[in-house]
Every structure is written in C-alpha cells, then in structure tokens.
C-alpha cells in the first residue's frame with residue numbers, strides 16, 4: 001500500500017456503499033454478516049499522549065500517514081464524536097507530518113480551517129472519492145453518502161483554504177460508471193473544483209464484498225449479473241485487459257480535462273507494511 005502509517009478512527013461505516021471493500025474487517029470483531037458493517041460502527045477512543053507519540057514517530061520516519069484507508073473518517077458519526085477532528089488537532093502539533101485523508105463526506109469542510117493550517121505546516125492531500133455525478137445512481141450505490149455535487153462543493157471549499165485536493169474515481173464499476181461520459185463529467189467537475197490530480201482503480205471484489213455486491217446487482221441491475229460473473233470469474237480482480245482499457249480511458253480524459261491522472265498502484269511506495277497509529281478502543 002502506498003503509505004507507511006494508517007489511522008482509522010472508526011470501524012464500520014454507516015454510508016453503506018454496496019461495493020465497500022472493507023466489509024470483511026468486521027469479521028475480526030466477530031460479525032460475520034457483512035451488513036453489520038454499516039449498522040454497528042465502533043468509535044475508537046483517542047489517547048492524546050500515545051497518539052502524539054505515534055504521530056511524532058510517523059513524522060520522523062518521513063512516511064505518509066493515511067487517514068481513512070478502511071473506513072470513512074468523516075462518516076456521519078464523526079459529527080457527534082469528533083475523533084478525526086482530535087486526531088487532526090494532535091497532528092497540528094507535529095511538524096513535518098505527511099498526511100493523506102480519503103473521504104466521501106462533505107463533513108470534511110467543517111475542518112477547512114484546520115486542514116488549511118496543516119497544509120501550510122506539512123504535507124497534506126484530501127482525496128474525494130466520487131464515482132459518478134449521476135445523483136440517482138450514486139444514491140443506489142452509496143445509500144448514505146452525500147450527493148456527488150455536494151462533494152465537489154466541499155472539494156472547492158478545501159481548495160480555497162489552500163488544501164491540495166484529489167479526485168479518487170474508486171472504484172470504477174464495469175458497465176455502471178466506466179463509460180466515457182461519466183468519467184469525463186467527473187474529471188471536468190474535479191478540474192473546476194480545483195483538484196490537483198485524479199486517481200482511478202477498477203472494482204475489487206474480495207470475499208465479504210463479493211456476496212454483498214452480487215446481491216445488490218441481482219436486486220437492482222439483474223441484466224448486468226452475467227457480465228460481472230464473467231469479469232470476476234477468476235477472483236477478486238477484473239481481467240488485466242479490462243483494467244488496462246479503463247486506465248487508458250481515464251488517462252486520456254484526464255489529459256483532455258487538463259490535469260494529471262494515475263492509477264492507484266502508480267503512487268510512490270513508501271513501505272510495503274503500513275502500521276496502524278494508536279487509536280485505543
């Protein structure tokens with residue numbers, strides 16, 4: 001993974017995206033029903049001193065700290081518990097920290113001022129995960145995530161606060177969001193909202209997610225099931241030929257929109273073994 005440290009203030013995620021790859025992580029908590037991932041969210045308790053100690057270690061290592069690699073740090077529960085906010089406040093005290101945040105939430109704009117400060121003191125990027133501008137499709141795919149247009153507004157707010165923002169088209173969903181028009185509209189909107197870069201990644205269907213996603217397809221898009229069965233017949237990854245075709249499409253459309261694009265796997269690799277920051281729970 002292209003980062004050295006990870007911090008996930010919550011386990012489980014209320015936004016309930018049908019394709020969420022992190023559903024399996026609830027199995028470690030003894031929840032074998034993948035739906036529990038979005039119904040029971042665990043809030044980690046922050047221990048300020050150990051958090052600061054680990055952030056200092058992360059800063060000294062020079063490696064990137066990725067916030068929100070498994071669950072969304074700005075999911076609705078953050079509005080009440082503010083664990084992400086406290087983590088960022090601790091990060092403000094640690095010079096030279098390299099930080100990357102990934103979210104689908106507009107709640108991130110609540111912290112625009114704080115994020116602007118962090119950007120001035122160290123390295124920070126905020127990555128907005130947006131897979132379509134089609135509000136109805138987004139509601140079906142990501143039932144409790146904010147509307148895509150509102151996410152682009154939040155991107156604009158952060159860019160205005162001096163924060164580097166990026167568009168993450170993750171995942172690209174075969175036959176649902178991989179079309180030329182959809183990708184073009186996302187890249188154009190990101191450019192207009194001040195994004196510095198776009199990254200994409202084709203859907204990954206690991207066990208836990210696979211069952212949930214196919215049940216969703218059978219209910220909402222039954223005509224697509226045979227093609228998905230073909231694409232994912234050999235496991236969690238789509239065939240290399242399909243992935244290459246989508247990467248080329250995103251690269252071409254990104255260049256036309258006027259900014260660089262890259263695959264997720266093209267990100268510089270800091271270390272092969274991410275470490276989890278201490279958020280006691």
Ligand code: SF4
Pocket residue numbers: 013014015016017019020021022070071072075104142145
């Ligand atoms: S917002 Fe992210 S973590 Fe939450 S359900 Fe969607 S994909 Fe999973």
